[in-house]
Amino acid sequence: MLAIMSDRGGPLVEGDIRLLVGPANFAGQASAWARAAGTLPHVSACSFAVTNAAGFASGTDYGVDPVTFADEAWSQEHERWVGGFTHVVIEAGRPITGLRHGLDCAGELPILAEMGVKVAMVAHGSDVRRPDSHRRREPDSPFADLDSADSKRRQKYAERIAPLIDSCRWAFASTPDLFEDVPSARWLPVVVDPQRWLAKPWEPLTERSTGRAAVLPPLVVHVPSDTYLKGTEAIEPVLHRLVEAGRIRYRPLRSVPYQDMPAVLAEADIVLDQFAIGSYGVAAVEALATGRVVIGHVRPEVRHRVMADTGWSLPIVESTPATLEQVIEGLLADVSAWRDRALLGPAFVDDVHDGRRSAAILKDFLVAPTP
Numbered sequence: 001m002l003a004i005m006s007d008r009g010g011p012l013v014e015g016d017i018r019l020l021v022g023p024a025n026f027a028g029q030a031s032a033w034a035r036a037a038g039t040l041p042h043v044s045a046c047s048f049a050v051t052n053a054a055g056f057a058s059g060t061d062y063g064v065d066p067v068t069f070a071d072e073a074w075s076q077e078h079e080r081w082v083g084g085f086t087h088v089v090i091e092a093g094r095p096i097t098g099l100r101h102g103l104d105c106a107g108e109l110p111i112l113a114e115m116g117v118k119v120a121m122v123a124h125g126s127d128v129r130r131p132d133s134h135r136r137r138e139p140d141s142p143f144a145d146l147d148s149a150d151s152k153r154r155q156k157y158a159e160r161i162a163p164l165i166d167s168c169r170w171a172f173a174s175t176p177d178l179f180e181d182v183p184s185a186r187w188l189p190v191v192v193d194p195q196r197w198l199a200k201p202w203e204p205l206t207e208r209s210t211g212r213a214a215v216l217p218p219l220v221v222h223v224p225s226d227t228y229l230k231g232t233e234a235i236e237p238v239l240h241r242l243v244e245a246g247r248i249r250y251r252p253l254r255s256v257p258y259q260d261m262p263a264v265l266a267e268a269d270i271v272l273d274q275f276a277i278g279s280y281g282v283a284a285v286e287a288l289a290t291g292r293v294v295i296g297h298v299r300p301e302v303r304h305r306v307m308a309d310t311g312w313s314l315p316i317v318e319s320t321p322a323t324l325e326q327v328i329e330g331l332l333a334d335v336s337a338w339r340d341r342a343l344l345g346p347a348f349v350d351d352v353h354d355g356r357r358s359a360a361i362l363k364d365f366l367v368a369p370t371p
Contacts, residue, residue: 010046010081011046011061013084015044016043017043017086017367018045019034019038019044019087019089020046020047020088020096021034021037021045021088022089022090022091022096023049023050023090023091024049024124025048025049025091026091026092027281029091029191030048030049030060030089031047032191033047033122034046034047036358036359037358037362037363039359040359040362040363043366046062047060047061047062048060048063049062049063050065050066051065064078069099070098072098075097075098075099076098079097079100082096083115086118087119087365087366088112089119089122089172089362090120090121090122092123092124093123093160093161096108105164106164120365121164121168122165122172123161123171123173123181123182124174124175125174125175125279125281126154127162127165128158128161128181128182129158131143132146133181137299138278140231140234140278140321142228142277162181165185166182166184166185170368171184172185172186173186174189174281175279176279177277177301179305187361188362189361190281191355191358192286192289193354194354197262197265197286199262199291199292200266201291202291219251220248220249220269221270222235222251223252223253223256224253224254228276229276230274230275231275231276231321234275234321235272235321236252247328247329247332248270262286262290265286265290266292271290271293271295273295278297279302280314288348288349289345289346289353290345290346291345292345293338293345294315294316294317295316295318296317297319306352310352310357312351312352315345317331317341
């Protein structure tokens with residue numbers, strides 16, 4: 001889309017409104033939000049990210065490795081390139097011009113303002129979620145041990161970044177649970193491509209050939225990408241017990257290439273999301289888009305926020321680790337309700353997470369007059 005490179009290193013972006021989104025691109029969202037914004041009239045948009053150790057930047061328009069990002073000479077040229085945009089959305093409080101002005105974006109904000117760049121910030125989750133307050137809200141919080149090195153590190157980082165984002169005139173949050181940490185933020189829904197995840201409609205307990213006709217137990221899958229934050233260790237004993245009873249088959253999806261995930265999820269009957277944070281994100285949206293039943297723990301106030309903002313009742317079946325066995329057995333006992341819930345997923349994703357709603361929210365930032 002942006003193949004022409006400017007003389008300042010990054011892609012050449014032209015137009016009345018020029019938007020840059022970066023530099024984290026968690027779950028490909030900088031790229032997705034940029035594409036969504038680019039559908040608006042008079043808007044050209046570009047995504048930028050610092051690549052991971054393997055050089056992967058999830059399809060951003062422009063990415064550099066961490067060593068280059070820390071280089072003083074490169075940063076000077078890159079800062080000039082960033083200054084060529086009219087608007088910037090900064091993710092997770094991270095610096096977008098390099099490390100010349102500090103390890104977060106606070107030091108570069110005056111520079112961007114001086115260059116005439118209007119700035120918005122978006123919180124992703126771990127950047128602003130304070131372990132102490134999360135534990136008070138969430139009985140199954142992964143931050144039970146506030147004295148652990150990990151909790152202390154997360155607390156310190158969030159106490160620096162959350163106020164930074166919350167003080168921005170244009171503050172966004174990618175998931176609807178983060179308003180306890182950044183109360184001034186507006187929900188900017190994560191974006192997926194529904195067509196990429198579209199699968200055949202779910203058929204309950206399909207007969208499959210195994211040498212003789214047999215109805216296999218439903219296949220339950222879970223992506224333990226972060227067992228700590230997803231509550232995997234709390235739910236797997238329940239799943240193993242159901243497997244032993246012949247009620248389900250269970251497949252943890254480890255090391256599955258991302259490009260293969262749509263087909264893998266399409267084979268499932270039930271997809272388990274997370275059971276510790278109390279919200280939902282990109283992985284749950286992708287599973288909903290396949291038309292499979294998705295089970296996870298989403299706190300009531302988060303579900304109320306989704307309803308208030310979108311008019312939708314979030315179609316993720318509610319469960320905690322303590323209720324998971326009961327919830328799965330309930331689905332097995334009522335296949336018609338199961339089918340109805342599965343059908344809601346793709347429609348919800350089409351309306352809330354296909355990019356149009358996010359583009360409309362970004363439009364307010366992009367067209368607002370400069371104070």
